Amino acid sequence: MREDDDRLRSLAGHFSPLGLIVVDHELRVRCWNTWIERVSEKFGPAARGELLTEVFGDEVTELLIRRVERSLSTGSSSLLSTAFHPHPLPLADTQFSDRRMVQRVSISGFDDDQGGRFAAIHVLDVSKEMARERRFRDQGQELRERSQELDAMRLELERQNQDLQFLATHCAMTRLPNRSLFEDRLRQLLGMARRSKNAMAVLFIDLDRFKHINDTVGHAAGDAVLIAVAERLEDLLRNSDTAARLGGDEFGVLLAEIADQPDAGKVADRIQSRLREPIPYQGQFLEVGCSIGISCFPMDGDDSEMLISRADSAM
The missing domain is CATH 3.30.70.270 (Reverse transcriptase/Diguanylate cyclase domain)
Structure with missing residues (x-):
């Protein structure tokens, strides 16, 4: 299991500065990247093997848990609406510690080369962007720029999902099929x-x-x-x-x-x-x-x- 965790953690390293948490079929944390460790103020290795709800408490939203379970069951991907679900995880705003971070969270299921099913929880801090959007809601230029940013984020998430799929079937060092x-x-x-x-x-x-x-x-x-x-x-x-x-x-x-x-x-x-x-x-x-x-x-x-x-x- 330690070798599997090391391999999953090497995958997680490819996703900074986005947050990434990888959980197994029991919703137990297998690894997360340094971004999550920094914003949650929780030491990554200490969380390994713990249930997601044990690590973050009952403040993890039920919708997030349901979407993760669906990805583990079907291998599908989903994106949580920031407008309706801005705080899926209890993370503090990096600028104002007394506020919750506004998060854009996507979940994708993937299989490793040994047949294990995992779910990757991608977390993007959009607190600043959401505050800016509220301040300039009526300005058309700001909306157009925001749309471009969202497109760039979507493309980046797609690229990272492709990286996950590639690394699950290829040797990371030689880039050859495994x-x-x-x-x-x-x-x-x-x-x-x-x-x-x-x-x-x-x-x-x-x-x-x-x-x-x-x-x-x-x-x-x-x-x-x-x-x-x-x-x-x-x-x-x-x-x-x-x-x-x-x-x-x-x-x-x-x-x-x-x-x-x-x-x-x-x-x-x-x-x-x-x-x-x-x-x-x-x-x-x-x-x-x-x-x-x-x-x-x-x-x-x-x-x-x-x-x-x-x-x-x-x-």
Whole structure:
């Protein structure tokens, strides 16, 4: 659970200066970002695992709780009206501590790559904007500027939701698909291959000397190696193929519409040759190699589990 929380907290870091709270299916806080910690004056790690209503008390509005539960149930998104629900959370105005912060709150459900369902509660402080709107309610120019600001906020929230969806299915470091998306694409390619009666291949790639580089040069060097390997794989493959980071120093490749097993072997040879080339890092060169296991449809199996197992055992 700590690893999952760290991963969710890394996602939360992408949303400053907006507030973000991530809760699980039990409405327990899994993480929040520094914005929430600052305005709530509550220490984030101390809240981990606590119910949302325990952390903020019974002043959390029932509507917010209902919308969060709906997002957890259906994966849907919603936006609370600032006009009718200005204070979903008991947060003080950052300028006037005796006033409640006027908040624009949106909730979106998302699944992580392990099948867990979470809800992201986005909080935007619009206290100043709402006060300005009251002062200049009758001025058309102010209304037009406000409309532009709201459009910008909406676009920013959409961008952040896209980031969440991307990070749930991709490796944040290499930007490659993760194991979950890799297996999903494998199932899709298998369906296409069966219909077209074409062959396809699964390649499992295990880096050599990666642990040695991590232990002797440092983890930053290891990260540089992973990024370089990802870039080289993408350079070698066609648009119809897929490269993925499966975890640690293990990568996977899906080759669509190959002629036969030797065709897949030629691609594997090119990958091994490219990955043997030294990787420049801070004035030195890091050398890694790789072991590659190959399985082909339909020769080595006709379902994703069998192809993955045979590619893994062939390394």
